[in-house]
Amino acid sequence: MPEPTDNAAPYTTVIGLEVHVQLLTKTKLFCSCENRFGAPPNTLTCPVCLGLPGSLPVMNREAFRLAVRAATALDCTIAEFTKWDRKNYFYPDLPKGYQVSQFDLPFSEHGQLEAIDPKGAFEPRMVRILRVHLEEDAGKSMHDESAGTADSRIDLNRTGTPLLEIVSEPDLRSPAEARCWLGELRLLLVYLGVSDCNMQEGSLRVDANVNLHIPKADGSLAKTPIVEIKNMNSFRSVERALTYEVVRQYEEWQATGKELGSAPKQTRGWDDAAGITRGQRHKEESSDYRYFPEPDLVPVTLTVDEIAAIREGMPESPRALRKRLEETWKIPAYDADVLVGQGRALVEYFETLARLVDDGKVASNWMQQDVLRTLNEQGIAIDAFPVAAAGLADVIGRVKKGDFDTSRGREIFAEMIASGRSAEEVVAAMGIAAVGDDELMALCRELVEANPKIVADVQSGKQQAAGGLIGQAKKKNPNVNPGQVRGLCLKIIGELPAP
Amino acid sequence: MSLSRDDVAKVATLARLALSEDELAQMTSELTKIVGFVSLLEEIDTSNVEPLAHPLGTTNVFREDEPAPSLPVELAIATAPKQDGECFLVPAVLGD
Numbered sequence: 001m002p003e004p005t006d007n008a009a010p011y012t013t014v015i016g017l018e019v020h021v022q023l024l025t026k027t028k029l030f031c032s033c034e035n036r037f038g039a040p041p042n043t044l045t046c047p048v049c050l051g052l053p054g055s056l057p058v059m060n061r062e063a064f065r066l067a068v069r070a071a072t073a074l075d076c077t078i079a080e081f082t083k084w085d086r087k088n089y090f091y092p093d094l095p096k097g098y099q100v101s102q103f104d105l106p107f108s109e110h111g112q113l114e115a116i117d118p119k120g121a122f123e124p125r126m127v128r129i130l131r132v133h134l135e136e137d138a139g140k141s142m143h144d145e146s147a148g149t150a151d152s153r154i155d156l157n158r159t160g161t162p163l164l165e166i167v168s169e170p171d172l173r174s175p176a177e178a179r180c181w182l183g184e185l186r187l188l189l190v191y192l193g194v195s196d197c198n199m200q201e202g203s204l205r206v207d208a209n210v211n212l213h214i215p216k217a218d219g220s221l222a223k224t225p226i227v228e229i230k231n232m233n234s235f236r237s238v239e240r241a242l243t244y245e246v247v248r249q250y251e252e253w254q255a256t257g258k259e260l261g262s263a264p265k266q267t268r269g270w271d272d273a274a275g276i277t278r279g280q281r282h283k284e285e286s287s288d289y290r291y292f293p294e295p296d297l298v299p300v301t302l303t304v305d306e307i308a309a310i311r312e313g314m315p316e317s318p319r320a321l322r323k324r325l326e327e328t329w330k331i332p333a334y335d336a337d338v339l340v341g342q343g344r345a346l347v348e349y350f351e352t353l354a355r356l357v358d359d360g361k362v363a364s365n366w367m368q369q370d371v372l373r374t375l376n377e378q379g380i381a382i383d384a385f386p387v388a389a390a391g392l393a394d395v396i397g398r399v400k401k402g403d404f405d406t407s408r409g410r411e412i413f414a415e416m417i418a419s420g421r422s423a424e425e426v427v428a429a430m431g432i433a434a435v436g437d438d439e440l441m442a443l444c445r446e447l448v449e450a451n452p453k454i455v456a457d458v459q460s461g462k463q464q465a466a467g468g469l470i471g472q473a474k475k476k477n478p479n480v481n482p483g484q485v486r487g488l489c490l491k492i493i494g495e496l497p498a499p
Numbered sequence: 500m501s502l503s504r505d506d507v508a509k510v511a512t513l514a515r516l517a518l519s520e521d522e523l524a525q526m527t528s529e530l531t532k533i534v535g536f537v538s539l540l541e542e543i544d545t546s547n548v549e550p551l552a553h554p555l556g557t558t559n560v561f562r563e564d565e566p567a568p569s570l571p572v573e574l575a576i577a578t579a580p581k582q583d584g585e586c587f588l589v590p591a592v593l594g595d
Contacts, residue, residue, distance in 0.1 A: 026566050027564050032566055034569065040572070040585070041585045041586050042575045042576055042587070045570055046570055050570075058560060059560065060564050061561035061562065061563060081552075083553065092587070092592055105552070141592045142586070143592055151590060152588070152592040154586055154587035154588070156575070290513065293552055293553065295554070297553075298557050300559055301559060
C-alpha cells in the first residue's frame with residue numbers, strides 16, 4: 001500500500017503519467033519526408049504518410065537508435081526482439097485508419113527515473129517506468145470555433161513523424177512530484193539529444209492518470225475511479241490540473257461514494273483559462289483498437305552485445321552530472337541543479353571556468369549571477385554568449401590578485417559582454433590600471449598624514465574608523481582595492497609612534 | 500465458437516460500417532462460419548511453437564535518415580473530396 005505523503009490529506013494521491021515525445025530525426029519514421037515543425041500545411045507529405053494504397057513503410061534507423069538511447073537512459077530493459085502493430089481507429093488526422101505502434105512486444109520496458117526537488121519540498125521519489133515504445137504520430141486537425149459549423153482543416157505534415165511513448169507506473173504521490181518528474185524526464189531527453197521537448201510546438205505531450213486511495217473507518221481502502229487528464233500544455237498546467245482533480249475526486253467520492261470498478265474510466269480535459277477539468281468521451285477499451293501485427297514492417301532484433309555497447313556509450317545523465325559537479329567543485333546541490341538545468345553547454349562553460357580559476361564556488365557565483373542574468377536578459381543560449389570562459393576567468397583572476405574588487409570586476413565583465421572586448425582592453429579603455437604597490441603606499445601615507453583625527457581614533461582602538469580613509473582613497477583613485485587600502489593604512493598607523 | 504448479433508454490431512461500429520438488421524443477420528452467420536473455419540487451428544498443440552511475428556524471416560530492414568522531396572501541396576490534397584488549396588477539409592471535429 002502506498003504511503004501517504006501529505007499528512008493533512010485524508011487520502012493518498014496516486015498518479016501515473018503517459019508522455020509522448022517527438023524524436024529529433026531529420027525525416028519521418030517510415031518515409032523520407034522531413035520531420036520539421038512549422039512548414040506550410042501539407043507540404044511535407046508523400047504516398048507513405050498519406051496512407052495511399054500500394055505504398056510501403058521503411059523504418060528510420062536513426063529513430064530506432066534515438067529510441068533505444070532514451071530507453072537505456074531510463075534504465076529500461078531493451079528487448080532483443082521487437083515488432084510493430086496496427087492500432088485501428090478512425091480519425092480525420094489518421095489517414096491510414098490505423099496508427100503503427102507497438103502492442104505486446106515493445107522495444108523496452110521496466111525502467112525507472114527519480115523525481116527530485118532541489119529545494120527539498122519532498123523526499124526523492126523513484127518512479128518505475130512500465131514501458132517505452134516507438135510509434136508514429138498523427139496529423140493535426142484545426143478548427144476555427146468562431147466559424148461555427150464550418151469544416152475542420154487537416155494538416156498531415158506531422159503524420160508519420162517518430163514518437164516515443166513513455167508510460168510510468170502509478171508511483172507519483174503528489175502534483176508537485178509529477179511536475180518535478182516531468183522536468184527531470186525532459187532534461188534527460190534534451191541531454192541525450194533525443195528530443196527538443198518543446199511543449200509549445202507539441203514535441204512533448206503529457207496525459208495524467210490520477211485517483212485517490214482513501215482509508216475507510218472499517219480499515220479497508222476506497223479507491224476512486226481513475227481519471228485520465230488531457231490537454232495540459234505546460235508542466236505548470238499539469239501540476240494545476242492534478243491539484244484541481246484531486247480535490248474534485250475527493251468531493252465527488254464524499255458525495256457519491258463511487259469507487260473504482262463501479263464507474264468506467266473517465267477522460268477529462270484541462271481548461272487552463274477556467275482552471276478546471278471537464279468530462280470528455282468515455283475511454284475506449286484497449287481491445288477496441290483491434291491491434292494486430294503490422295505486416296508491412298519486419299521485426300527488429302538486437303544482440304546482447306549490441307545492447308551492452310549502447311549502454312556503454314551513454315553520456316552522463318543530468319543526475320550523475322549534478323552529483324559530479326557537487327563533489328568535484330564543492331558547490332551546493334542547488335547551484336548544481338541550476339547549472340545542469342541550463343543544459344550541457346552551460347555546464348561545460350562552468351567547468352572550464354572553474355578549472356581556470358581553480359575555484360568552483362567562485363565560478364558558480366559568477367555563473368549564477370552575471371552569466372545567467374545576461375543570458376536571461378538577452379534571451380540567448382550560452383553558445384551565443386559573447387565572452388568565453390577564459391575571458392571571464394581573466395576577470396576573476398584579476399579580482400583574486402587584487403587588481404580591483406568584485407564590484408569593479410562585475411562592471412568590467414558587463415563592459416566585456418557589451419563591447420565584446422577582452423578584459424585587458426576594457427581595463428585600459430576604462431582607465432582602470434592596476435594600482436602599483438608604490439603608488440598605493442604613497443597614497444596611503446598621504447591619507448594618514450592628512451587625517452590626524454582618524455589616526456587618533458584608530459590608535460585608541462576604533463579600527464572601523466579606517467573606513468573613512470577607504471572612502472577618500474576611492475575618490476582620489478577609483479581603481480584602488482579597498483581591502484588593500486585598509487590593510488596598508490592600518491599598517492602605517494601601527495608603525496607610527498604611540499600618541 | 501459462435502458470434503452473437505451484438506458482437507457483429509460492435510465490430511461493424513468500430514469499422515464504421517452501417518449494417519441493416521438483415522445484413523447483420525447475414526454477417527453473423529457468415530462470420531461465425533469463418534471463425535469456425537479458423538478455429539480448426541485450435542486442434543493443433545502450439546504450446547511449444549514460438550508465435551509468428553512476421554511471415555518473412557527477415558529482420559532489421561532500415562533506411563537512413565536522409566530527407567527526400569515531398570509531394571507539392573496541390574498534389575498531396577488533389578484527391579481529397581474537399582480541400583481549400585492548403586488543407587484537407589472534413590466535417591467539423593470538435594473537442595476530442
